[in-house]
Every structure is written in structure tokens, then in C-alpha cells.
């Protein structure tokens with residue numbers, strides 16, 4: 001299977017070749033023909049599957065083939081709604097990359113920054129608008145955006161829109177779209193509310209599904225550490241020092257927690273940054289580029305901030321706190337082991353999180369192995385089975401000292417007060 005076989009036009013084929021894409025990913029192979037034929041699409045796929053190109057390529061092709069009309073400012077013909085600024089930026093970059101020989105113009109709008117640059121770009125006229133819902137509504141209400149001429153509409157990460165409380169805004173925007181249009185709807189999960197929303201947007205859609213949520217977990221090596229809440233920070237430093245961890249995305253449940261973990265890591269000499277919704281757009285971008293360029297080894301993130309971040313070489317995901325929704329665990333660990341590579345996901349579970357762990361085991365239909373032999377075990381009586389003698393972290397771990405050597409303390413922790421001994 002090649003992009004030529006999918007009837008992708010030459011200007012786009014050249015751009016894809018320039019990116020080194022030799023063949024379509026499964027979602028691209030399935031979605032591109034459907035979208036080129038003009039049908040609506042219901043896509044069950046998460047970030048990391050090549051989803052963005054699956055919709056951007058046929059959209060660019062349709063817009064290029066239609067040509068631009070007249071000399072006046074271009075009306076917006078395609079809208080992509082996505083939940084986060086990071087995703088919006090990345091989708092905009094994809095349109096720029098795949099569309100660089102097509103003459104199709106796009107712009108990206110999102111909140112948290114001045115609207116001036118965005119309104120200037122809108123006034124010049126764009127074919128494709130990539131937007132987060134709040135800022136789009138705002139600019140629509142101010143008269144900067146008209147969607148009267150819209151032909152294509154993409155709702156990306158619909159389940160996240162719901163989680164983040166954007167569904168109301170999304171519905172308001174949809175109410176303003178012309179009835180005659182091609183619609184695409186993507187969601188990693190399909191809870192009933194999302195299914196209902198899809199039914200109101202799509203007309204006789206073709207359903208395309210890749211990697212159902214519970215199977216994503218299979219290619220990632222996983223292990224759980226039972227640990228007391230206050231010892232998690234010691235365990236994190238221990239693992240970062242002792243295991244062969246080249247790039248770790250560490251998840252916390254709260255923004256405050258993310259800040260605290262990053263601060264504590266820096267104190268112990270491990271360069272880390274936190275990203276979450278309270279950080280300015282610039283600070284988030286800076287943190288992300290330091291991580292991508294390997295200036296820092298650890299990025300600490302909340303689920304919402306991490307959503308959609310595109311990092312290719314992520315060796316480890318560490319769940320400093322377990323999520324209360326098991327699906328979120330699967331999303332998190334799906335951040336490692338991308339594009340067929342194997343990844344490692346390590347989770348810390350304290351006494352209050354045991355029920356979350358049960359929920360995760362149920363969703364992924366297996367019992368996550370518990371690492372029994374580590375320097376900060378939870379108090380007696382808290383053990384869970386099955387227990388492993390050593391961290392089961394695939395072929396990439398190790399390279400450190402033995403567990404007994406580790407137990408004697410590494411002397412490197414900035415928190416080094418807590419003796420690293422079993423109780």
C-alpha cells in the first residue's frame with residue numbers, strides 16, 4: 001500500500017516523501033479513500049496513529065483541486081476543532097507540512113494569548129482554520145470569523161472535549177455551520193454521550209477504527225510499584241537515577257502536583273519541567289522543546305496538558321499518581337511505544353489508589369505485575385499479587401546497581417533525608 005495507490009495528488013505526495021513517509025498508517029489507508037469520496041467519517045483513533053494526516057491529506061487535496069476563487073479574501077472552507085492549544089499548533093503544522101506545495105492557506109487560533117496576530121491572519125483570509133472552541137466562539141462573536149462558506153468540518157478528540165467541559169461551546173459552534181458539509185468526527189473512546197453527539201453531526205458516516213483502547217496496552221511493558229504517598233518522590237528519583245530512562249513523561253493528577261514534582265526533581269539534580277493549563281503558552285512550548293531537544297530528561301504533565309503532545313522518542317511513561325479513570329491510564333501509556341516501538345510504563349500506587357489499580361486491571365483485562373523489590377515498599381499488609389523480584393521493565397531497564405545496592409541509598413537524592421530502607 002502506498003499513498004499513490006490511495007490517489008493522493010502529486011503536490012502532497014512530494015511533501016509526504018519529504019517527511020519520509022513511505023506508506024500510509026492503517027487509519028490513513030482506511031480514511032483517505034472515504035474522505036476523498038466525500039463521505040462523512042466516524043474515526044475511533046487516538047493521537048499517535050497518524051490520525052492528523054488521515055484527515056489533513058484529503059482535505060488539502062479537495063481544497064487544492066477546487067482552486068481558490070477570485071481575488072477577494074478567501075472564505076474559510078474547512079474548520080478543525082481540537083481541545084488543546086498544543087494539538088491545535090501541531091495540527092496547524094501538519095497542514096503546513098503536507099500542504100506546502102498546494103497553495104492552501106491555514107491558520108491556528110487558540111486562547112491564552114493575544115488575539116491580535118490571529119485576527120490579522122483571519123482578515124488576510126484562510127482556507128483552513130484550526131481552532132480551540134473557546135477562542136473560536138469568542139472571535140465568531142466579535143465578527144472575525146464567518147463559517148458561512150464552510151465545506152468541511154473536523155471534530156477532533158471529541159471525548160477530550162467532553163472531559164474538558166467544552167461540549168457546550170462545541171455545540172454552539174456546530175449550530176452555526178452550514179447544513180451541507182462533509183463532517184469528520186474523531187474520538188479515542190466512544191462513551192454514550194459522544195455517540196449521541198456524533199449522530200447529530202454526521203450523515204451516514206463510514207466508521208473507521210484503529211487500536212481499540214484496551215489493546216494499546218499490549219505493546220507497552222508495564223509494572224506497578226506499591227508505595228506510600230510520601231515516598232513516591234524518593235522512588236521517582238531512585239528510578240530516574242538507577243534505571244536506564246532516557247526520556248520520561250511523568251503524570252500527575254493535578255497542576256499543583258506537576259509543579260511540585262518538577263520542583264523536587266530539580267532540587268535533586270534531575271532537570272525537569274512541568275506543563276499544565278496554568279502555564280503560559282510560551283512556557284509550555286519552551287518546556288516541550290527542551291524535552292524534545294533532550295536538554296531535560298523529564299517532563300511532568302497533567303493529563304489534559306499532555307494530550308496530543310507529539311514526542312517520538314519517549315522511553316518511559318511514569319504514573320506518579322494513578323488516574324481515577326482507567327481509560328486515562330491507557331491513554332497515558334500509549335504515549336510511549338509509539339509507531340510500533342516498545343515502551344515502558346511504570347506506575348506508583350499508594351493505599352488510596354488501590355481501587356484505581358483494580359479498575360485499570362479490569363479494563364486491560366490483565367493484572368499489572370507488581371514490583372516487590374524496591375527501596376520504598378508500602379507498609380506491611382499492603383502487598384498485592386503477583387509480585388516480581390525485579391522491576392519487569394523489558395530489555396531497556398537495568399544498567400543500574402542491584403536492588404540491594406540500591407537499598408543502601410544512592411546519596412544523590414536532594415530529598416535524601418528519608419532512609420532508603422524497607423520497613
Ligand code: AMP
Pocket residue numbers: 020021022023024025028046047048049050051052053310
Ligand atoms: P498523529 O496521530 O497525527 O499525532 O501522528 C503521529 C505521528 O506519526 C506524527 O509524528 C506524524 O508525523 C507521524 N506520521 C503520520 N503519518 C505517518 C506515516 N504515514 N508514516 C510515518 N509517520 C507518520
